[in-house]
Amino acid sequence: METSISLEPKPADAGGRKKVLIASIVFMGLGHILYLKQYLKGFFLAAVEAVLIAFLPRITKALINLQTLGEPKPHLPIRLRDNSIFMLIDGVVVVAAVAVFIATYIISVRDALTEYDQSRGRTVGIRESINKAFPVLGLAPSIGLIIFFVVVPLVFSACVAFTNYSSPAHIPPNNTVDWVGFDNFRALFGGSKIWTQALGRVALWTLIWGALATATCYFGGMLMAVILKESKIRIAPIFRTIFILPYAIPSVISMLVWQNLLNATFGTINRTLRALGIISVSIPWLGDPTMAKFTAVMINLWAGFPYFMLLISGSMSAIPQDIYEAAEIDGAGKFQVFSKIVFPIVLYQTAPLIIMSFTHNVNNFGAIFFLTGGGPVVPDTTVTSAGGTDILVTWIYNLTVNLNQYHYASVLAVMIFMVLAPIAIFNLQRTKSFREGEL
Amino acid sequence: MRGKARVNLNTVIVLVFLAICSIGVLYPIVYVVSAAFTPGSSIALDIVPFGSGVTLDHFRYLFKNTNYPIWFRNTFIIAISTSISTVVLASLGAYVFSRFRFTLKKSLMTALLILQIFPSFIGMVAIYVILLRVGGLNTLWGLVLVYVAGNIPYNTWLVKSYIDTIPRSLDEAAIIDGASHFRVYWQIVMPVARPILTFLAIASFTGPWMDFIFPKLVLRSADKQTLALGLFSFVTDKKNQFTVFAAGSLLVAIPFVIFFIATQKLLIESLGASTVKE
Numbered sequence: 001m002e003t004s005i006s007l008e009p010k011p012a013d014a015g016g017r018k019k020v021l022i023a024s025i026v027f028m029g030l031g032h033i034l035y036l037k038q039y040l041k042g043f044f045l046a047a048v049e050a051v052l053i054a055f056l057p058r059i060t061k062a063l064i065n066l067q068t069l070g071e072p073k074p075h076l077p078i079r080l081r082d083n084s085i086f087m088l089i090d091g092v093v094v095v096a097a098v099a100v101f102i103a104t105y106i107i108s109v110r111d112a113l114t115e116y117d118q119s120r121g122r123t124v125g126i127r128e129s130i131n132k133a134f135p136v137l138g139l140a141p142s143i144g145l146i147i148f149f150v151v152v153p154l155v156f157s158a159c160v161a162f163t164n165y166s167s168p169a170h171i172p173p174n175n176t177v178d179w180v181g182f183d184n185f186r187a188l189f190g191g192s193k194i195w196t197q198a199l200g201r202v203a204l205w206t207l208i209w210g211a212l213a214t215a216t217c218y219f220g221g222m223l224m225a226v227i228l229k230e231s232k233i234r235i236a237p238i239f240r241t242i243f244i245l246p247y248a249i250p251s252v253i254s255m256l257v258w259q260n261l262l263n264a265t266f267g268t269i270n271r272t273l274r275a276l277g278i279i280s281v282s283i284p285w286l287g288d289p290t291m292a293k294f295t296a297v298m299i300n301l302w303a304g305f306p307y308f309m310l311l312i313s314g315s316m317s318a319i320p321q322d323i324y325e326a327a328e329i330d331g332a333g334k335f336q337v338f339s340k341i342v343f344p345i346v347l348y349q350t351a352p353l354i355i356m357s358f359t360h361n362v363n364n365f366g367a368i369f370f371l372t373g374g375g376p377v378v379p380d381t382t383v384t385s386a387g388g389t390d391i392l393v394t395w396i397y398n399l400t401v402n403l404n405q406y407h408y409a410s411v412l413a414v415m416i417f418m419v420l421a422p423i424a425i426f427n428l429q430r431t432k433s434f435r436e437g438e439l
Numbered sequence: 440m441r442g443k444a445r446v447n448l449n450t451v452i453v454l455v456f457l458a459i460c461s462i463g464v465l466y467p468i469v470y471v472v473s474a475a476f477t478p479g480s481s482i483a484l485d486i487v488p489f490g491s492g493v494t495l496d497h498f499r500y501l502f503k504n505t506n507y508p509i510w511f512r513n514t515f516i517i518a519i520s521t522s523i524s525t526v527v528l529a530s531l532g533a534y535v536f537s538r539f540r541f542t543l544k545k546s547l548m549t550a551l552l553i554l555q556i557f558p559s560f561i562g563m564v565a566i567y568v569i570l571l572r573v574g575g576l577n578t579l580w581g582l583v584l585v586y587v588a589g590n591i592p593y594n595t596w597l598v599k600s601y602i603d604t605i606p607r608s609l610d611e612a613a614i615i616d617g618a619s620h621f622r623v624y625w626q627i628v629m630p631v632a633r634p635i636l637t638f639l640a641i642a643s644f645t646g647p648w649m650d651f652i653f654p655k656l657v658l659r660s661a662d663k664q665t666l667a668l669g670l671f672s673f674v675t676d677k678k679n680q681f682t683v684f685a686a687g688s689l690l691v692a693i694p695f696v697i698f699f700i701a702t703q704k705l706l707i708e709s710l711g712a713s714t715v716k717e
Contacts, residue, residue, distance in 0.1 A: 085564075089568050089572075093569075107542055134619070138624075142591050142595065148588070149588030150559065152569065157561055160564070231449075242461045245464060245468060248696045248698070248699035249696065252649040253691070253692055256671070257471045257685075258467055260482065268470060268486060363557075393558055393560075396560075424555075425549070425553070
């Protein structure tokens with residue numbers, strides 16, 4: 001019914017449409033009030049713009065502060081000095097709010113025109129208004145939360161990468177923070193020898209760690225899934241239940257327990273090996289940089305293989321039985337069936353989750369922090385706080401919490417973004433819904 | 440005869456392999472259980488589990504001399520609020536993204552996807568200041584807001600791809616019959632999407648139990664601590680009460696383990712289904 005109206009606009013209405021457009025642009029919601037008789041929506045939109053105008057002086061001030069980040073005023077008591085970090089966050093919040101306002105403005109103008117085409121002049125009841133606003137009302141809380149607790153913090157982090165926000169000379173409220181352009185990037189990429197070396201070391205290990213952790217867990221899980229399925233052992237379910245346990249135990253607990261067991265002097269593992277006469281000198285599981293890396297990957301295998309075991313079991317049980325039977329009739333051996341049929345299918349189906357698992361491992365704070373604490377200490381640790389097994393995220397944590405070197409921590413966060421965002425987009429473009437344009 | 444002997448040999452090899460792996464998997468679990476019941480507070484565990492007798496002292500200590508019950512209560516409140524809010528907001532958003540066409544939709548969805556790859560503590564300084572500004576520091580709700588915001592991007596995608604598989608004819612018929620969008624969401628789409636929502640409710644309930652960074656950042660006073668903070672304090676803070684830590688960990692881990700074992704069939708199915716859908 002509505003479509004038939006909008007398909008045949010009467011010529012005389014062109015002027016009316018223009019009036020709605022102009023009114024909507026002049027003041028948000030005006031078109032709705034004057035021409036569409038949608039008072040509820042119209043007044044709501046107008047109120048939003050009124051609030052914005054009322055706050056205009058404060059918004060302008062916040063934007064100016066964002067540019068200057070305050071002046072140092074050493075003569076004032078600390079409480080009255082300019083707090084650069086508050087200014088920076090307020091500035092980012094204001095920019096976000098203005099962006100939301102502009103988006104709302106555009107949507108309101110478009111909405112006025114659509115409404116005009118569809119319902120011109122017909123009074124719209126409150127119930128119908130609310131029903132039509134459902135998509136907006138449904139998304140608003142999510143988007144609001146995401147903007148304030150995800151987007152603003154990330155943008156803030158990215159901004160800090162271009163300031164000198166760091167201990168000891170630039171920590172508010174005692175001192176102000178200033179914009180420094182690309183200085184931090186220069187320092188970390190060649191400018192400061194010790195930081196550049198540490199960054200290269202940690203970044204390389206983060207990538208190796210991500211790849212090794214994913215590969216070991218994937219193939220470990222696949223091995224278990226295949227054995228449990230192929231071996232016709234009656235007690236296979238018992239083994240499967242045992243193997244699920246590491247997945248069920250919260251990783252903080254299991255990693256702290258492993259840390260205790262692996263301790264070089266009092267840890268049970270070394271003492272058991274000594275008591276059995278297998279070793280005479282304690283093995284520095286977590287004390288030697290290379291050894292600690294190896295240990296971290298192995299313990300991560302312990303914690304991570306059950307996930308892929310479950311995943312691949314599920315994926316294999318979805319393969320139709322007749323494929324196996326057909327292969328058997330053709331005389332294929334068990335190994336051939338696996339390498340030519342099962343493995344390719346499973347790999348194809350789980351590929352997106354392998355990529356996700358890689359990004360998860362690159363960000364796997366708990367597996368490193370609670371097991372090795374980033375240690376052991378290497379030559380540059382005293383300055384950079386990056387230990388032998390620290391990955392980028394645990395290093396960020398150290399830089400923020402222990403050293404208050406927020407500016408370098410933010411550069412690292414920007415780097416993680418630049419590495420991981422393309423991977424996420426690549427993963428998205430492979431999905432079915434994206435390719436079929438249903439997004 | 441020879442064929443049967445070979446099959447048996449294979450079975451034996453497989454059994455031995457599985458047994459060795461089981462020992463490796465169970466090793467730390469056995470020791471943490473043993474530590475929980477070991478008398479004294481030594482950080483050096485016995486080489487033989489349960490080698491120096493059994494005691495319930497550490498459990499008594501937890502409930503009498505520490506704030507363990509309060510940590511448990513706080514964590515439970517945080518987990519249940521996070522779970523409910525995540526399910527409601529993610530399902531609403533997913534329904535809108537799945538069924539409506541609107542300006543900026545594609546950009547919003549791509550933004551969500553990119554946002555979900557960040558560990559949210561990258562922005563922790565900003566989150567701290569924002570919570571300070573809105574009075575959310577040292578409150579449980581402040582922490583819940585942070586968790587829910589962090590959960591929404593990925594889970595909206597997850598639920599949306601599930602709702603996409605529900606035939607549109609179902610809700611279109613209801614709309615023609617005059618049902619409002621909210622009614623379609625609440626009475627038609629939600630019941631059909633129950634499997635994925637159950638999964639989401641469980642996943643977002645278990646998440647906060649052992650998170651460490653944000654409670655450490657947001658919660659300050661002794662009456663606001665969570666389990667992860669409390670348990671971690673037993674093995675650091677120069678206390679070195681590993682046996683008490685083990686006892687506390689055991690009490691948290693047992694419900695998780697029972698739950699995972701009870702639902703392993705469902706887990707395999709839902710994980711398997713998530714691969715096929717891609």
